[in-house]
Amino acid sequence: MTVFAETYPVNAQNLAEKSLQGEELTREEALAVLNWPADDILTLMQGAFRVRQEYFGKRVKLNFLLNVQSGICPEDCGYCSQSRVSDAPVDKYKLMGPDDILEAAEKAIANKATRLCMVASMRGPTDKDVNSVAAAIRQVKSTYPQLELCACLGLLKDGQAERLEAAGVTAYNHNLNTSERHYDDVCSTHTFADRLDTVSKVQKAGISACSGALFGMSETDEDILEVGQRLREMQVESIPVNFLVPVPGTPFVAKQELTPVQCLRILALFRFLNPRATLRIAGGRELHLRSLQPLGLFAANSIFVGDYLTTEGQAANLDIEMIRDLGFELEGEIPGAGAAETALSERVKFTHRG
Numbered sequence: 639m640t641v642f643a644e645t646y647p648v649n650a651q652n653l654a655e656k657s658l659q660g661e662e663l664t665r666e667e668a669l670a671v672l673n674w675p676a677d678d679i680l681t682l683m684q685g686a687f688r689v690r691q692e693y694f695g696k697r698v699k700l701n702f703l704l705n706v707q708s709g710i711c712p713e714d715c716g717y718c719s720q721s722r723v724s725d726a727p728v729d730k731y732k733l734m735g736p737d738d739i740l741e742a743a744e745k746a747i748a749n750k751a752t753r754l755c756m757v758a759s760m761r762g763p764t765d766k767d768v769n770s771v772a773a774a775i776r777q778v779k780s781t782y783p784q785l786e787l788c789a790c791l792g793l794l795k796d797g798q799a800e801r802l803e804a805a806g807v808t809a810y811n812h813n814l815n816t817s818e819r820h821y822d823d824v825c826s827t828h829t830f831a832d833r834l835d836t837v838s839k840v841q842k843a844g845i846s847a848c849s850g851a852l853f854g855m856s857e858t859d860e861d862i863l864e865v866g867q868r869l870r871e872m873q874v875e876s877i878p879v880n881f882l883v884p885v886p887g888t889p890f891v892a893k894q895e896l897t898p899v900q901c902l903r904i905l906a907l908f909r910f911l912n913p914r915a916t917l918r919i920a921g922g923r924e925l926h927l928r929s930l931q932p933l934g935l936f937a938a939n940s941i942f943v944g945d946y947l948t949t950e951g952q953a954a955n956l957d958i959e960m961i962r963d964l965g966f967e968l969e970g971e972i973p974g975a976g977a978a979e980t981a982l983s984e985r986v987k988f989t990h991r992g
């Protein structure tokens with residue numbers, strides 16, 4: 639391996655030290671991370687791991703995704719298979735009721751997840767939708783009080799975040815996805831400012847904000863840096879990092895821009911910029927990180943187990959095996975998970991019957 643430590647302009651351990659001291663990386667340092675020499679990538683991940691280890695040790699948090707309303711969104715996000723401009727053959731159904739969500743919660747726990755993420759394809763919820771999700775949250779919380787619940791229902795109106803908070807929701811997810819400059823290239827039916835507004839409403843209501851990004855949409859290094867800095871400024875506690883899965887039938891199907899090493903650089907940058915945030919490797923992990931998936935966990939401390947909203951993830955037993963092979967450990971298994979160990983060899987998919 640080439641030794642870059644003396645010749646490359648930036649030292650990964652110095653970046654780790656800055657991050658741990660609460661200092662923001664300079665633009666030059668951040669761009670150096672995004673262009674880190676591929677054959678010295680272990681040095682970069684070692685620096686990111688130093689920060690990850692400080693706040694999260696070797697723990698890995700598992701999340702379980704549930705598509706609570708599928709395929710009927712009126713928005714036009716170019717990456718999304720559930721948008722009105724997508725011809726992708728995805729399931730279409732309206733908002734699930736509390737019983738279905740409770741059943742999914744059981745499955746999440748059986749597969750060692752500690753957070754259930756309830757995602758609805760919609761511009762934003764009606765008050766009736768909020769009531770329905772709030773009822774589900776109460777039911778799941780009374781049955782599984784340790785399970786964290788995250789709602790993702792799109793743009794919120796005044797007062798809706800407070801009602802979700804009163805029901806006991808742990809977090810609300812609303813991704814910024816990309817930079818403000820690039821946002822109009824991705825979606826025309828709502829703005830970057832609309833997204834910021836919802837994240838702000840969530841934080842003001844006292845709910846933990848989960849907000850992240852999606853890469854592989856022709857963004858520049860400056861765009862990657864800007865969205866990472868925005869999330870730092872907003873002090874979001876949870877950051878999902880998605881890598882575009884180009885789904886046939888979506889406007890962005892032809893975008894094939896990522897490499898496994900570039901995904902690692904992005905994860906390392908996000909760790910340095912957001913040292914205390916739970917960094918979740920989300921959609922596209924298997925497709926884009928491929929055989930380098932384990933290295934992603936040296937920056938990130940969380941992954942999604944099972945399938946994504948409309949695309950398949952790898953079997954849950956392989957995720958658990960990867961974590962254990964690394965010598966890492968699962969975060970806070972909820973009682974009842976161990977009994978389902980044998981089910982881990984099966985693909986984890988919650989099938990909505992409605």
Ligand code: SF4
Nearest residue numbers: 711713715718721759
């Ligand atoms: S708002 Fe959400 S569900 Fe709707 S098209 Fe955009 S990403 Fe897809």
